[in-house]
Amino acid sequence: MKTEKESIAVNKQQPAVEVDSVSIRFMLPHDGDSSGPGKKGLLARIKPSPKREFWALQDVSFEVKKGEIIGIIGSNGAGKSTLLKIIAGIFPPTRGRVKTQGTVAPLLELGAAFNPELTGLENIYLTGSIYRIPRKVIREQINNIVDFSGLEKFIRVPIKNYSSGMFMRLAFSLVIFFKPEIVLIDEVFAVGDEVFQQKSFERILSFRKKGAAIVLVTHDANLITQICDRVLVLSDGKASYLGGAEEAVRHYRHLIQGGEGLDAKRQEPPPEPESKRWGSKEVEIVSVDFADERGQEKKEFLPGDYFEACIRYRSALKNKKPIFGVAVSTIYKLLIYGPNTLEAEFPEDIPSSGVIRFIIPEIPLMEGDYLFSAAVYDETLSKAFDHHEKMYHFRILADKRKEFGSVRIRSLWKMEHE
């Protein structure tokens, strides 16, 4: 860690973000105390509840140069998000200091500054002024922003009437056109619901070429090794490693698998699937399970394994043919594949209860977490009977092959003499 620090110090380029031995302390209400943080009355004041100190970060230092992507990795509660909030200027550090050069776009929560009562257009100007983008600049860009968002028709509608997708589009388009010099990305940010987001995510990463410094918080080791120049590993609020991505990920794996008395099986918890469910329930999906070829229920597969999703349903439908569909997406909500039973030539009448099996003989996915959606619609695919949007999660483990990416495409290498 020392040598890493020195090598940066030698670099002449001025860092965009300087985090200098930052520590932060939270005062938590003591366990078992009846007066929770919700109580703000005079009585609570007179009898202050005993507080417990909690140091969420201790003596963390690093720098981000212009044009560099730094990843921050660590298990839940290691202080990753807190660190981002300190860089964003939301939390003041208890000790140490943070220096930033240029406009900071904290993508911690999209559209955080939006006022639901205002129209899309008004919100663009409001958010712009929060990031101190001069009104003049916004006025020049306004058509581009609106075009990119694809919300021309709704731009004069209060955003409380927007769907979550529209909300996201507006928020993303804003960030992209504000051309921030420092981008702070929290993993949860990437979890939304559209391909549009993946596009925007890539667009934001491309700011690096224009000299933006990017700090990315995630626990996706795959993503880290793919895009980050350097990685900071946080463990219990302390910087336990800072250096090259591959090394850092190895260090991180070691840390969570055995280093600290955890048993090897206890990995970080899977990402919370975003439970969204809708539909008229005329046909109801009762359960969705994943299994291998022997019908053994499991949630972790290797690339190339047999993969089966068993969708148990109940139907009260008469003389109508329901269409079942599934979707596999990355945790960044990039839809990888979304087939349905229109192709399956199922009979007109389905039994009133049963199991639909979606089988991938050799799953072509690589290491990572994936989200699974299951749905049943009417024949025109316009009316949802029961839609379970990204409610299920499975994981693909790493195998021995040294490859990168999220999909294994069947391919060959050839060599020929000229």
Added chain:
Amino acid sequence: MRNAWKEVTSYQELLGNLIVTELKLRYRESFLGFLWTVLNPLFFLLVLALVFSQIIKFQMENYTMFLFAGMASYLMIQQTVLIATGSIVNNQGLIKKVSVPKIIFPLSNVLARFVDHLALILILLLFMVYFRMDFNWSLISLVPLILLHFLFSLGFSLMASVAYIRVRDVQHILSIGFQAFFYLSPIIYPTGVLPKGMQKIFLFNPFYYFIQSFRYPIYHGQFPPLMIWSVTFFLTVVVLGIGLWVFYKKEKSFVFQLS
């Protein structure tokens, strides 16, 4: 102080947007829109004027204008402070998610209120025409006087908004306090209702000076005397100074205390 000025000037577009937003949202869906803010105190004023001049019969020339001048001063401070008390708590969503100077929030609340107050002052001037009051140069003094009211309310609001974060009773206490001072101050009655010896008691009431300061140009057609100027100025400096000091001392802890 210099710090506050720098923060505000570098975020003046945000400040402008917040004020416009507040005014726009307040009036977007009501039919008479902006008028309501003005009509509300105006009706209260007319009721009081009717009760005290016709029924209780104060022996006074132009009682309505006497009342209006005092009310204008009182309302400027009372309405502003009561609204701005919640300025930090009500914007906690923003404070916990983006980094902006916190003073923007009470300041935008106070400024938005003063836009309303300026409308009230305009009506007050119309009343002066109607009651054929003496229009003279002393009215110029309203400009610095309104500025003093503004800065005094701002200082008061800064303290109240900080206190409100931890003690939610502040709003109720303030509201009762203001009500008490409405009757304890010579707004609906002249100081002369008390016997001569007791009149000194008003001198301990900070609102007394602000109320009187408006009465001089509006009701008496005179510049306020030096005593009024110096006391209101002194009160404003003290309250604003303490307000800024408390606000900046506590500013960093806001994000931890909001929940």
